[in-house]
Amino acid sequence: MLFTESSAANARAAVHQYFADGIGSFLDGKVVPGAGNPIELTVSATGESFLTYNDSGLEGAQAVVESSQRGAEIWAKTDPFERANILRHVSAAIEDHAEELAQIESVTTGKTITDTRGEMAKVAEMFAYYSGWADKLFGLTIPVPGDWHTYTERVPCGVVVSITPWNAPAFTAGWNSAAPLAAGNAVIVKPSEFTPVSTIRLAQIAHSAGLPAGVFNVAIGEGSTVGTALTTDRRVGKVSFIGSLPTGRKVSVAAAAAGIPIVLELGGKSANIVFADADLDRASDGAVAAIFTQAGQSCVAGSRLLIQREVKNEFLELVAEKASRLRIGDPLDSETEIGPIITPPQYDIIRNLIQTGLEDGANRLTSDSLPASITDSVLGGGRWVQPTLLAGVTPQNRLETTEVFGPVLGADVFDSEQDAINRANATAFGLAGAVWTENVSRAHHVARSVRAGTFWINAYKKIHVAAPFGGFGDSGHGRSSGPGVLDEYTQIKSIWAPTQATGSPFPSLNY
Numbered sequence: 001m002l003f004t005e006s007s008a009a010n011a012r013a014a015v016h017q018y019f020a021d022g023i024g025s026f027l028d029g030k031v032v033p034g035a036g037n038p039i040e041l042t043v044s045a046t047g048e049s050f051l052t053y054n055d056s057g058l059e060g061a062q063a064v065v066e067s068s069q070r071g072a073e074i075w076a077k078t079d080p081f082e083r084a085n086i087l088r089h090v091s092a093a094i095e096d097h098a099e100e101l102a103q104i105e106s107v108t109t110g111k112t113i114t115d116t117r118g119e120m121a122k123v124a125e126m127f128a129y130y131s132g133w134a135d136k137l138f139g140l141t142i143p144v145p146g147d148w149h150t151y152t153e154r155v156p157c158g159v160v161v162s163i164t165p166w167n168a169p170a171f172t173a174g175w176n177s178a179a180p181l182a183a184g185n186a187v188i189v190k191p192s193e194f195t196p197v198s199t200i201r202l203a204q205i206a207h208s209a210g211l212p213a214g215v216f217n218v219a220i221g222e223g224s225t226v227g228t229a230l231t232t233d234r235r236v237g238k239v240s241f242i243g244s245l246p247t248g249r250k251v252s253v254a255a256a257a258a259g260i261p262i263v264l265e266l267g268g269k270s271a272n273i274v275f276a277d278a279d280l281d282r283a284s285d286g287a288v289a290a291i292f293t294q295a296g297q298s299c300v301a302g303s304r305l306l307i308q309r310e311v312k313n314e315f316l317e318l319v320a321e322k323a324s325r326l327r328i329g330d331p332l333d334s335e336t337e338i339g340p341i342i343t344p345p346q347y348d349i350i351r352n353l354i355q356t357g358l359e360d361g362a363n364r365l366t367s368d369s370l371p372a373s374i375t376d377s378v379l380g381g382g383r384w385v386q387p388t389l390l391a392g393v394t395p396q397n398r399l400e401t402t403e404v405f406g407p408v409l410g411a412d413v414f415d416s417e418q419d420a421i422n423r424a425n426a427t428a429f430g431l432a433g434a435v436w437t438e439n440v441s442r443a444h445h446v447a448r449s450v451r452a453g454t455f456w457i458n459a460y461k462k463i464h465v466a467a468p469f470g471g472f473g474d475s476g477h478g479r480s481s482g483p484g485v486l487d488e489y490t491q492i493k494s495i496w497a498p499t500q501a502t503g504s505p506f507p508s509l510n511y
């Protein structure tokens, strides 16, 4: 099946196969169509319309919260060993349905099939990893003065709302659901209005694998309707948000006003620092993969390339040459490396920002024309942006600090190690970064000095659910993976009992 052969019919058929009556929110184990405004989806590879669905609206969102409240009650009382067992089944079911989920994701978003296959394997891994924690959430026994037995228990937050972006819908749904579910919460995922399909299918699969009704729900629709309703509903115990800085700020304020705590994973403007002593061939492979995989629609994309002056020309040539060899085209072709831009607004944003970068003095080192395999086929109507390398993106260029979220790499030079660190830190974001050098001490010094939640040495983009992930500064706060996340989704309760029957059980002033 390829878009070049059957175009939008693929997307329609894929959706129809699992949702014969159309898509809707998923609650109480069923898909419930919304009654709000219609939302039209287009195939990013061809530009054709393939699905219209209705926003769930305020009432729809409230119905999902009610279902999740019931789910939260059941799930919190479920024996942790049983919770672990069910989550293991969910992981196995995702593995069994991985190819199907990868195809759905690819046809409905335009992400390449190679990327979506990798992501579905990761989603299964997330549930496997956190299933292992569900029955290991210990409290502490705390020594206190006097005859007391004092201990703590971990209590779930209740209903957790997880707001996700369009660039990796099923991946982010799994990323922010597996941990709260392991900790005994019910989860409502609110996927991006542009990419809801794979998340609904994921919830269906999880329910069929044994998650009780109401434990893993999905509410679909716009941020301004369903998103606002969910993040201001006082029945919600926690919000986790993955998305852009402006929306993250807005959601934080709204949730804070309703007294709901929030974990924020936002954007980035990550620096890839290449020293003259690096293995330039490997470093250029890394620089190309860091920005151009997923057509740059990745929060950790290495969108700033800082090159030590001595190797500037040689390194830029390597990167430009490797970027020009990337295969751009049909997302369903497993040879394709670069797919289209997922949403119509993002397509405009990227093209405008390339223009901004050029106006501010950068030079384009890669071609801006698309191959004939795109322009002369059904793909010609799609949202395509060529991998773009811009040299001379100096601190005065607006691209230096603006997240593009597309296949656009801005490069510049540095002279000293301190110069490189200062440039890397000259942004309010702090999500990721990397250094390429053969000098071990320098590698660790730079890693320690760059303000970022994740940093790689002679590597890029490696993440795993077992290791903490999150941002500093404008890239967010709180962490969304690793064992520490279980603290985000539980509250600690202290329990006190006197151990001497003769002592006063009311030592009111004795604290």
Ligand code: NAD
Residues within 6 Å of the ligand: 163, 164, 165, 166, 167, 190, 191, 192, 193, 221, 222, 223, 224, 226, 227, 228, 231, 242, 243, 244, 245, 246, 247, 248, 250, 251, 265, 266, 267, 268, 298, 299, 403, 405, 431, 471, 475, 476
């Ligand atoms: P976005 O901020 O536009 O939307 C994110 C989600 O928020 C969507 O589901 C949207 O419907 C919802 N939303 C919008 N307004 C809302 C409101 N008022 N209340 C509640 N929800 C609302 O982001 P996007 O364009 O979907 O995604 C791209 C951004 O996501 C980029 O900035 C990227 O860096 C970031 N991102 C970050 C990570 C990370 O882990 N740090 C991962 C992926 C993407």
